[in-house]
Amino acid sequence: MSIRxxxxxxxxxxxxxxxxxxxxxxxxxxxxxxxxxxNGTTTLATIGTVTSGPYTSGQSIxxxxxxxxxxxxxxxxxNSVPGQATGNPTGAFYFEECTDPGxxxxxxxxxxxxxxxxxxxxxxxxxxxxxxxxxxxxxxxDLPDPGTLGNATMVxxxxxxxxxxxxxxxxxxxxxxxxxxxxLFSAPFQITVGDGQDLGDSPGDGTxxxxxxxxxxxxxxxxxxxxTIRNRRRNRREHVAA
Numbered sequence: 001m002s003i004r005x006x007x008x009x010x011x012x013x014x015x016x017x018x019x020x021x022x023x024x025x026x027x028x029x030x031x032x033x034x035x036x037x038x039n040g041t042t043t044l045a046t047i048g049t050v051t052s053g054p055y056t057s058g059q060s061i062x063x064x065x066x067x068x069x070x071x072x073x074x075x076x077x078x079n080s081v082p083g084q085a086t087g088n089p090t091g092a093f094y095f096e097e098c099t100d101p102g103x104x105x106x107x108x109x110x111x112x113x114x115x116x117x118x119x120x121x122x123x124x125x126x127x128x129x130x131x132x133x134x135x136x137x138x139x140x141x142d143l144p145d146p147g148t149l150g151n152a153t154m155v156x157x158x159x160x161x162x163x164x165x166x167x168x169x170x171x172x173x174x175x176x177x178x179x180x181x182x183x184l185f186s187a188p189f190q191i192t193v194g195d196g197q198d199l200g201d202s203p204g205d206g207t208x209x210x211x212x213x214x215x216x217x218x219x220x221x222x223x224x225x226x227x228t229i230r231n232r233r234r235n236r237r238e239h240v241a242a
Contacts, residue, residue, distance in 0.1 A: 035205035039187040041068050042169065047137070050203045054160055054190040057142035058198030061206075063095060063135040063167055063186065070182045071131035076171055079181050094170040094178060095121040095135050097143065099156040103164035103188030112175045114156070115168055116141075118149035122173070133169065139200075140165070142193040161208055164188040 036045040045062040046055075055061065069075055076089035098115035101107045109115055125135050142159045144152035153175070158165040167186040170178035189206035 035207075037187040037189055037206050039185075041066055041070075042167070042184055042186040044167065044186050044189060044206060046203065046205050048203070050205050052207060053204040053209045054192045055140050055204050055206045056192055056194035056200050056202050057145065057196075058139060058148075058194065059191075059200035059203045060137045060139050063133070063138050063169070065131070065133045065169065065184065067130035067132045068184070069131065070184055071127070071133070071169065071171060073127070073129040073131075075131070075182055076127065079171075089127050089129075089171075091127060092122055093125045093127060093133050093135075094168075094173055095125070095138055096168045096170065096174050097140060097158060098166050098168045098185070099143070099154060099158045100164045100166040100185070100188050101156065102162050108166065108185050109168070109179075111179055113154065115174050116143050116149065116152060116154040116158070117175050118145075118153065119143075120173075120175070127171070138167065140167075140189075140191055141198060142191050145198065147196075148198045158191065160190045160192060164190060 035050060036043050038044070042063065042065045045064065047060055047062060065071070071093070073089040080088045096115045096117070097119040098109045100109070119139070119141060121135060121138050123135075125133050127133075141149065143149075143154060143157060143165070146152065157163040166188050168174060168178075168183060169185070170183040171181045172178045174183070190208055191206070192204070194201050
């Protein structure tokens with residue numbers, strides 16, 4: 001086998017490997033069906049067709065949770081205050097968008113200043129005996145968002161890295177006693193301001209933007225192109241010499 005053939009084989013194999021890696025890692029460009037982010041208990045699911053990358057401000061997502069001991073009836077009863085409604089297992093859950101710098105567990109909010117009260121969704125998602133829940137349409141925002149939500153109650157930002165976001169699920173109002181009682185957080189996500197009108201235009205899947213989505217396939221083509229050009233030059237020189 002000639003060295004030229006070996007080089008060409010390596011080039012083609014490298015290109016295929018790089019393109020395959022891009023697809024395997026979900027770095028492809030273009031629309032995709034609904035996607036989700038999960039931390040094992042709480043799942044954030046997109047609605048309709050989306051693209052890879054951050055959510056867009058004003059986009060609606062679904063929040064679901066599997067049965068769990070944290071928000072279960074037994075745990076809420078155990079953490080209730082005798083003679084008070086606070087902490088008891090009746091009523092609805094509170095869902096609120098919060099900041100989580102760096103997307104780290106260590107940076108999850110511990111007080112109400114870490115969540116935006118204006119995003120609170122306290123509607124008809126009733127508490128369940130096993131702690132499971134399903135909020136079919138929660139709107140996420142690039143925070144702070146004074147134009148739509150008014151003056152911020154949250155300290156910090158919620159947009160793209162390193163200003164990651166999470167959804168808090170509380171048994172009680174996080175603006176009052178919610179942080180003193182059982183609560184959960186979703187997996188971290190990112191969100192962009194979009195067109196600035198909170199219309200959820202160009203909806204994403206909550207993941208970071210990945211420039212390599214285009215870079216890897218182009219790099220693969222560059223490898224092939226480089227070998228092709230060199231081979232053509234070598235062939236031209238050999239033809240002239242002959």
